[in-house]
Amino acid sequence: MHSVDASCIQQENTGTERTAIIGIAALTPRAVGAEAYWTWVRDKSDGMREPAHWAPGEPVVDVARFGIPPVQARSMARLQLLMLEAADQCLTDAGAGRAGGDDRTDVVVGTCFGLDRQYANALRIAGSGYAREVERAALTLGSPEAAENASQAADELRGLLRRTLGAAPHDRVGEMASTIPARIASAFGLRGRTLAVESADATSFLALAQAIGSLRAGLADRALVVTGQLRESGVLSSLLRSKGLLGPAAHADGLSEGVGALLLKPLAAAEQDGDRIYATIADWHVRHRGRPGAFRHEVSAERHRDTIRAAHRSAGAGTGTVGYVERAGTAADEADDSELAALEAEFVAAAPVFGTVRDRIGRTFAHAGLAAVTTAALALHHRTLPAHRTRSGPVAAASWAPPEDSAPRRAAVTGASFTGTLCHLVLEEHVPRPHTPRHHADRGRTEVARAVPRGAGLPEPIAVIAYGGRFADAENADAYWQLMLDGHDRLRPVPADRLDRELHYAPGALSLNRSYTELGGHAAVPQSPPRGTGIGAERYAAMDAAQRMTLAVAAELFGRRAGRPLTGRGLIALASNLGLAADRQAHVDGSLGELEDRVRELTAFKALSTPEVERLLDTARRTYGRPAGPTPDTLDGALASGSAALLAGVYGLEAVPLAVEAACASSLAALDAAMTALRNGTADYALAGGVELPCSARDMALCSALGLLSHTRITPFDTDADGFTPGDGCALFLLKRQADAERDGDEIVALLTGMGAANDAKSLIAPDVEGQVRAMRQAFAQVPHAPSEVDYLEAHGTGTKVGDRVEIAATGRVYGGPERTRPLEIGSAKGFVGHTFAAAGGAGLLRTLLALRTATLPPNTNLHHPNPALELDTLPAVLGTRAKAWPAAPGRPRRAAVSSFGTGGINYHLLVEELSPVTGGPGRPNALRDDEPKDGTGLPR
Incomplete structure (x- = not known):
């Protein structure tokens, strides 16, 4: 089939308002801050040699800056801290600061799998049951010393788990993913919609879709989208590998960490307010084909091409006008090949530069889509094509020449999920149009006028x-x-x-x-x-x-x-x-070896010989139930x-x-x-x-x-x-x-x-x-x-x-x-x-x-x-x-x-x-x- 280019799509107003990106934040183990992130992704073309993770306690986030009481800070998930920091950087970057009292800014957070507090709480409570099995095993070991100290050992283990895993009254609130957008809303006085979403490795794309949808419906004036992926449990990589989504355990292509944020606003409002506009999102398309059986990536190049065409049709921008294509890089093997084949076929007329954020920051799963959009937006803003790899080898960053027809520079971002979802966005550089910026007093009057949702009027039932x-x-x-x-x-x-x-x-x-x-x-x-x-x-x-x-x-x-x-x-x-619960249970099952190591260190069993301790652990392992390793179905169920x-x-x-x-x-x-x-x-x-x-x-x-x-x-x-x-x-x-x-x-x-x-x-x-x-x-x-x-x-x-x-x-x-x-x-x-x-x-x-x-x-x-x-x-x-x-x-x-x-x-x-x-x-x-x-x-x- 022929590719879709400018000649077969009318370049006209599609009736869909563009969405402006007016603030950016990026936190990765290799680069913190939008400028540092751009430098990194602009110049890096070779693949990641090792997955990127933060060291414990990094980066340092000062919770006092956000007015968080110490009693609640003890129960906060690590991702919550990093997302607060990303929100702060993004709002500051947009010149928004902490104005407070903003009724019409939504906060949408995207993340996948459990948070560290969820895993810690699950292991602490499940560990109480394991401690009971240790006590019972000690009583049946046949050792007077073990029997005499059995109850003491169980209590010691429970206490050790409480101290090392943490335990506080606010744990139930602190471990919830939706507490993250709520905490951001509280810290910055944002009183619009607040929610957390997840759609596997398409999470970022769906978070952006929710935010843009709210803006287009007139339900919000701005939307803060924050996404992130952390490796909070060692079992997560095992689950992903069992599904073929990561390389072998010894392979460098493992799960990386990253957090970022974008502040979005309808383009007309951003221009009126004189906001700096990095780029605009012209439109997007997300599709999913339900198929029986285990979850798996879409491998049909034709369905990838249909998704690309639909996005460019709704954006009113042909594929022939695109100079840069950023791949989120979440697919693997056959699905990755079919995605690339579809892109090369659809964009053959434009011959754009192809880049993938995976080469710059690694596989960040739920965060990959937003990282890719951030990269494309910065490339448009700086009018620079980032370094990339071709079949002939690495190519350095270069100036991005304007299109010959004076149209705006355009980029595309594509991604996919292992559940079968396909995603494609079209971005454009912002070409300033003549307008009269509003003064701050005018903005205030406008906000009052928007007390009734703009465009919501009388929507269809x-x-x-x-x-x-x-x-x-x-x-x-x-x-x-x-x-x-x-x-x-x-x-x-x-x-x-x-x-x-x-x-x-x-x-x-x-x-x-x-x-x-x-x-x-x-x-x-x-x-x-x-x-x-x-x-x-x-x-x-x-x-x-x-x-x-x-x-x-x-x-x-x-x-x-x-x-x-x-x-x-x-x-x-x-x-x-x-x-x-299945996700938390997988973590608990994968932590049995850690629990056994702690039993070996108990003072109550110091008098036992090493063989006696090992026999005791073997008995406890059998009665507690030794978990089987993960299968491809385990990830689907979690x-x-x-x-x-x-x-x-x-x-x-x-x-x-x-x-x-x-x-x-x-x-x-x-x-x-x-x-x-x-x-x-x-x-x-x-x-x-x-x-x-x-x-x-x-x-x-x-x-x-x-x-x-x-x-x-x-x-x-x-x-x-x-x-x-x-x-x-x-x-x-x-x-x-x-x-x-x-x-x-x-x-x-x-x-x-x-x-x-x-x-x-x-x-x-x-x-x-x-x-x-x-x-x-x-x-x-x-x-x-x-x-x-x-x-x-x-x-x-x-x-x-x-x-x-x-x-x-x-x-x-x-x-x-x-x-x-x-x-x-x-x-x-x-x-x-x-x-x-x-x-x-x-x-x-x-x-x-x-x-x-x-x-x-x-x-x-x-x-x-x-x-x-x-x-x-x-x-x-x-x-x-x-x-x-x-x-x-x-x-x-x-x-x-x-x-x-x-x-x-x-x-x-x-x-x-x-x-x-x-x-x-x-x-x-x-x-x-x-x-x-x-x-x-x-x-x-």
């Missing part, structure tokens, strides 16, 4: 066309709704295989390694894959429990569609903890975005997989990403939701250490509320634009009409009224109705006195007032199934959809004495304790809202309504037909 859920005792959505109608919680003692009472339960006591409660909304994880998925036993066994749960719920969701196909481009955005990639593969979807973490607001953050992609036209359908299983020794112990759990059971809005009870769960929703759903004849369950998001930019722990109000008001700026026309609020309802009081106060600020003609009904699913963390917003939305579908207001449970401090009468609002009919107001549909707030000051607010009973339409909810027979759930048969 998004239709929910299918759903599924699994929580506590409810194995599907219908059972979940029946559970709500029954009015009784499903909180009970967590099974012993999830919470070992001897090791990890201490009722009534605060401990760093034990939980003071044994209650949870435990949900059984399926032990076999759904029929028809074609997943073998070995692969299924290697999956994380969250992946298995997601697979089961997806089978329910797609079962409701009766096999109707999905066509076009899709997005699968799933909320999750970005460090899965990947947070693996849940999304798994669904794409099983159902053959052309849908890009993305994992999203925004603390307890993660599900709504994932839905927000999906809604934005649909409204921007970068997706034709989206599957979104969340999954997490916190009924585990690790989660319960870490939450207990900070006093977050209820000593009895979660009771939202009650006088006796003293914290939450954890719950397992998963909820998924299939979305389309309303017009597309009606065109395709899809049943429309309900409409998602507005989504607001904001960060408090204050405390990481304590909630803030103002931040929640901002999120609510942003949602209402997107709809034509007032808050007084919303009948029901599915509240976050964590069951903490402060959290409940702040949530109701914020609700009163927005929903209260004399225009409200009937009380706002408020409820929370958490009283029934517990707090499901990343899945919490999904649990709330599912309950709300089923309430709309059945015209039934769901009850609260365990609400015996509503807290008078909430002052519900002044709203006015009511907390129902029994299910009741939901009458529709004359002339308008039933309307509801869902709130979700997370640690780190992350706030999301979603507006939902039924399809209008006045207009009806192809997707009119069946529940509006009072004459249709219903089953015990209140749902149509």
Whole structure:
């Protein structure tokens, strides 16, 4: 096929606004700072001889500069420190500094696999079980000295693990990936959207896509994108090598470290504000082909070429105009060859310089895409082609001559993921246009004018066309709704295989390694894959429990569609903890040798001979369970975005997989990403939701250490509320634009009409009224109705006195007032199934959809004495304790809202309504037909 060049693409305004890169930060072990980074990548052409890693404690980051209390600093992940530094450098580079009070700057962080604090916490808690096996082995060794000192040795080992691995009350907050953007938001007063994302080695590209999508939707004025990859566990390289993504252990081509940041802004605004513009992102294209079986790179050169063509078509810039192509360099072997073949074929007319960031900073996996974009942007800014390698040998850096047709210099960046995702971006140099820079006073007036999201106006509603859920005792959505109608919680003692009472339960006591409660909304994880998925036993066994749960719920969701196909481009955005249990367990398994070394050094066993100690260790190893080495399936099962990639593969979807973490607001953050992609036209359908299983020794112990759990059971809005009870769960929703759903004849369950998001930019722990109000008001700026026309609020309802009081106060600020003609009904699913963390917003939305579908207001449970401090009468609002009919107001549909707030000051607010009973339409909810027979759930048969 012929290449796509300037002759076959019209050079015209595509209607898509360019995005300006106005700030850059780069931190690598070889170069720190944008200038040092440019010098390094400009002049280096030979390959990396050794993977680049920072020495322990480097680079030095002064946490005091960011106003971090010492008690929290002890629990901070190393990546959090480096990303704070990168954010500071990037904002400073852009001349932004720490202005504070910025409501319209998003912070998007991209990283992959666990953080050092996650691994340390996992090993510390799992090590307690290993210490017990050491004690038991000592008692059976046949040595009086060993038996006499067995208990002392176990206690000594546990103490040693606490000291060397660290242990502090804030560990649960400090280890979360979403704490990083939240910490950045707090440090610099950035109060827009804050979230962390992961998509394997395409993570950087998807982080950039999320940021640009928010800017184009008018939801933000600036976006700070920070990505990074650290080698926090020795097992990570083993997992990557088992998948063929790194060279052999003795090979130099291992995993390198790197962190960087870009500050983005719509081009017109950047020009108006007189910002220095490094380069502009003209457009981008990301695609994914779901294929059955293990995750693997795309090896079709033709699909690579299709991705390249699509990006240049949407950018209005032919491949023949490109002078430099930067390869992120994440693919390996056959996939690397097919990528290069596609690039050479598509760019044959331009004969550009080909470079790869992998030769300059090594394989940085999740960070590789942003590093490549940074390199291309700096090359455009300096009008210099970096040094590179050709088949004939190295070529030195050279001046970049301008195109003969006076067009701007252009560069392209390409990358891929081992899950099968392909990515391509088109960049242009900035050619200044005549304009009148705004004075600072003018900028202030503009920001006030943007209090209502620019361009958000009245966006098209998004239709929910299918759903599924699994929580506590409810194995599907219908059972979940029946559970709500029954009015009784499903909180009970967590099974012993999830919470070992001897090791990890201490009722009534605060401990760093034990939980003071044994209650949870435990949900059984399926032990076999759904029929028809074609997943073998070995692969299924290697999956994380969250992946298995997601697979089961997806089978329910797609079962409701009766096999109707999905066509076009899709997005699968799933909320999750970005460090899965399988990832942490792989680290624990790989650390057995380290634990054994520590046993050899215990003073309690000094009297034993070396052979006796080795026999003891051999016995403990057998009873503890010696882990097998990693297989190619191990990496797939340890990947947070693996849940999304798994669904794409099983159902053959052309849908890009993305994992999203925004603390307890993660599900709504994932839905927000999906809604934005649909409204921007970068997706034709989206599957979104969340999954997490916190009924585990690790989660319960870490939450207990900070006093977050209820000593009895979660009771939202009650006088006796003293914290939450954890719950397992998963909820998924299939979305389309309303017009597309009606065109395709899809049943429309309900409409998602507005989504607001904001960060408090204050405390990481304590909630803030103002931040929640901002999120609510942003949602209402997107709809034509007032808050007084919303009948029901599915509240976050964590069951903490402060959290409940702040949530109701914020609700009163927005929903209260004399225009409200009937009380706002408020409820929370958490009283029934517990707090499901990343899945919490999904649990709330599912309950709300089923309430709309059945015209039934769901009850609260365990609400015996509503807290008078909430002052519900002044709203006015009511907390129902029994299910009741939901009458529709004359002339308008039933309307509801869902709130979700997370640690780190992350706030999301979603507006939902039924399809209008006045207009009806192809997707009119069946529940509006009072004459249709219903089953015990209140749902149509």
